Amino acid sequence: MNHAKKLYIETFGCQMNVNDSETMFALLKDLEYEPTDSPSGADLIILNTCCIRAKAEQKVYSELGRLKGLKRGDRRVLLGVGGCIAQQEGEKLLKRVPYLDLVFGTHSLHLLPEMVRAAEQGERPSQTDFLDPETRLDLFPRKEAEGGVTRFVTVMQGCDNFCSYCIVPYVRGREVSRRSGDILREIREMTSTGVREVTLLGQNVNSYGLKSPDEPDFAGLLRMVAGVDGIERIRFTTSHPKDISPSLIACFAELDKLCGHIHLPAQSGSDRILARMNRGYSWREYLEKIAALKQARPGIQITGDMIVGFPGESEEDFLQTLSLMEEVGYADLFSFIFSARPETAAASLSDSLTRREKQERLDRLQRLQRGMTLERNRSLVGSIQQVLVEGTSRQGGQLFGRTGGNRVVNFPADPSLIGTMAAVRIVDAFPNSLLGEPQ
Numbered sequence: 001m002n003h004a005k006k007l008y009i010e011t012f013g014c015q016m017n018v019n020d021s022e023t024m025f026a027l028l029k030d031l032e033y034e035p036t037d038s039p040s041g042a043d044l045i046i047l048n049t050c051c052i053r054a055k056a057e058q059k060v061y062s063e064l065g066r067l068k069g070l071k072r073g074d075r076r077v078l079l080g081v082g083g084c085i086a087q088q089e090g091e092k093l094l095k096r097v098p099y100l101d102l103v104f105g106t107h108s109l110h111l112l113p114e115m116v117r118a119a120e121q122g123e124r125p126s127q128t129d130f131l132d133p134e135t136r137l138d139l140f141p142r143k144e145a146e147g148g149v150t151r152f153v154t155v156m157q158g159c160d161n162f163c164s165y166c167i168v169p170y171v172r173g174r175e176v177s178r179r180s181g182d183i184l185r186e187i188r189e190m191t192s193t194g195v196r197e198v199t200l201l202g203q204n205v206n207s208y209g210l211k212s213p214d215e216p217d218f219a220g221l222l223r224m225v226a227g228v229d230g231i232e233r234i235r236f237t238t239s240h241p242k243d244i245s246p247s248l249i250a251c252f253a254e255l256d257k258l259c260g261h262i263h264l265p266a267q268s269g270s271d272r273i274l275a276r277m278n279r280g281y282s283w284r285e286y287l288e289k290i291a292a293l294k295q296a297r298p299g300i301q302i303t304g305d306m307i308v309g310f311p312g313e314s315e316e317d318f319l320q321t322l323s324l325m326e327e328v329g330y331a332d333l334f335s336f337i338f339s340a341r342p343e344t345a346a347a348s349l350s351d352s353l354t355r356r357e358k359q360e361r362l363d364r365l366q367r368l369q370r371g372m373t374l375e376r377n378r379s380l381v382g383s384i385q386q387v388l389v390e391g392t393s394r395q396g397g398q399l400f401g402r403t404g405g406n407r408v409v410n411f412p413a414d415p416s417l418i419g420t421m422a423a424v425r426i427v428d429a430f431p432n433s434l435l436g437e438p439q
């Protein structure tokens with residue numbers, strides 16, 4: 001009897017990688033690999049890696065060390081590395097990790113089945129070439145329509161911005177936007193399997209279509225997606241503040257389906273540091289865009305990213321960051337200590353702060369944000385929110401879903417509500433979620 005082979009994928013880093021891992025599962029279905037949730041017992045293990053911070057990179061290497069034991073057993077297990085570290089290291093990885101079977105970069109997903117087949121035959125394939133934009137568009141891997149209520153849809157990949165700290169343009173390549181017709185086709189197919197919310201995904205979605213005269217810009221794309229029957233909610237991530245246009249801001253006033261949430265990373269509140277980061281905006285310009293968004297969609301929830309301890313950051317620069325946070329009133333914030341990445345401009349900047357000083361600043365910033373998040377969540381107590389119910393919550397007997405503003409709500413209700421939009425009264429608020437009761 002022929003048994004399906006087991007595939008375990010461990011995903012590191014961002015949503016783009018989560019999305020790519022889903023694509024890998026779909027691509028390898030044709031080779032009769034089915035998902036498993038543990039590496040022990042898997043026939044093929046793939047680490048889909050991230051190198052945006054040194055810590056993420058170290059995690060991958062320690063995971064590779066841990067998995068070495070599985071390769072020593074009686075059963076034949078294939079081990080592959082994909083994603084950003086694979087792109088960065090290429091064939092060197094096969095030398096550095098002699099028990100590794102395949103390495104594939106960020107532009108090579110479409111080659112994965114062929115590479116796995118070769119690895120099954122005992123070869124050790126490696127592919128990390130960047131594709132030219134046209135070929136990339138033709139080979140843009142798409143996911144199968146396979147259900148769930150919410151799905152991510154890649155609309156563009158890569159980045160041309162070269163923020164001085166960021167490795168993405170080096171490991172994901174230059175910006176390329178998918179054809180709008182392909183995106184709409186994929187979304188329409190998804191609706192036939194019950195998808196009601198899509199999140200349009202890209203490194204910098206605001207620059208969607210700007211290189212293609214025949215394609216709409218991002219605001220135009222949002223309007224097209226809003227016209228798809230069956231789609232009730234649209235989100236997008238990630239946005240660059242310098243590229244958020246008046247027509248995109250107007251979408252928040254005009255498109256009911258567009259959720260009242262935006263992730264708009266400021267990274268710092270100091271103009272001196274923003275210039276060193278090559279971000280292309282001042283704190284004042286950032287706040288003007290936030291004000292315009294709040295005017296277009298009153299109550300919009302704003303989340304962001306902040307880097308602490310960028311080379312040269314003074315106490316005054318840091319205080320400006322805290323003050324920008326208060327001015328914006330972030331619903332949530334991802335914050336990190338600066339991590340020097342190879343090849344990037346910021347890696348060569350001199351850095352006078354100690355690790356301890358950076359950690360102390362990060363603690364202060366996160367303390368401030370925790371207070372603001374809880375306050376924001378508490379302000380929703382008593383309100384009735386439309387919640388798209390995504391599944392059963394870890395708390396027994398409860399369902400969970402998200403508000404338009406992207407806050408997670410748990411509430412007791414019958415599982416038949418999964419996949420529907422439910423009116424839920426918020427009765428309590430916690431740092432990471434809300435508690436509700438169905439109306």
Ligand code: SF4
Nearest residue numbers: 159161162163166168
């Ligand atoms: S916009 Fe800047 S931070 Fe974002 S992916 Fe591009 S280079 Fe990196």
